[in-house]
Amino acid sequence: MLIEIKLQDLAVRIRDSLAAQVEARRQELEADDTSHQELYRILGVPPSECAKIDLYQNVGRFVYKYAGALLEAATQLCLAEAGEGGRLLLPNTVSSSPARFEIDCYTRKDNKAHEIKWRDATTDGDHIKKEHNKIQAIVSAGYTPVRIMYYMPVRAQAIRIQQRILAEFRKQGEAYVGEEAWSYVRAYSGVDLRGELRKLEIPHTGWSKFVQ
Template sequence: MEELAERYSDSLRIKIDSRKEEMLTDDNSHYLVYRVLGIATEEGRLIDEYQNTGRFLYKYVGSFLEEAASLCLKFKNVEGGKILVENNQGQRPKTFEIDFLDGNNAIEIKWRDATTDGDHITKEHTRVKAIQSHGHIPIRVMFYYPQRTQAIRIQETLKTIYTGVKGEYYGGEEAWEYIKNYSGYDLKEILTKIANKRTPEDGSK
């Protein structure tokens, strides 16, 4: 797990450094409008920098947690893994991806789902029905709840959808406990130890 974390960390750092280098030659004429709204040039530069690097961070966090959780599940069942199933409930998309299929358990792994788009509910409902129709049990494992009220409501609706088809939904602490109980590996404890080695929790150097 430490090797996995190191690989993702190195790759993320390369992406961030590369983007910062690119930004040195960006057209910053839009800072005029920032200043009109009371954002000084240096503050605007920092906002742009964090916004750009933040996109990489969120992407890598999601990919890392999915792979880390899948690794725990893989130790339980080396035959399990990622597969595609046909969408027999609609035209788009043609297939749905299952992050980890273990027997009939179709486990979807999310680090966080902050969407506030109502269409997301329709798509997820279609996805769950399609997975169920293939004889699998849809299971959603999401490690962190979103912060915004509308996004939280959507997650509550998704939980109802999963339970409505005899599936399972685990969010927040329940997600960590699910991985621990299912695989025998305490992923949260493992990641906490790695995090404490790499950077103190209080953010000090």
């Protein structure tokens, strides 16, 4: 099967799963106790917006989760086919926790350990230490660490953390962000990943109740 067909199948499955989960949660929320929304109104939120706040708080979490799942799985598919690879559990030889690091896509062809992020917006300072330890474990194992991140965060603190992580990856290996990330995957695999995914840039019918 052509990789383009595999990508389309993957994207359709994830789109369908997201739409189904969102609809299920919408129905759950309609049956929930909404007495807490009086606090929203006390805070000055218009009554017509209170239910929407709860709905989109839930929906937003799902969309972020599935956006990451789609891009990470699609990228892994492209890299794995081109580089003869897949996921890898790497022993943590640097610290006591965690016991192992998961490498999103280790490619045997060039001994690269790819870490794939659609967007990393964490503001946890410990995140830098964890990423540093992961990079050191990758290098100690004889692999080249490569970070692929398609979208930078927009908040200042998160940007600073990502810049430090990216600098560490570039010092020890490679890092690609934004347009560079799309270009890297295209050059590595020969697949225009963004172009393939954009073929599905149309509303899913499962969202029809949200746009009435």
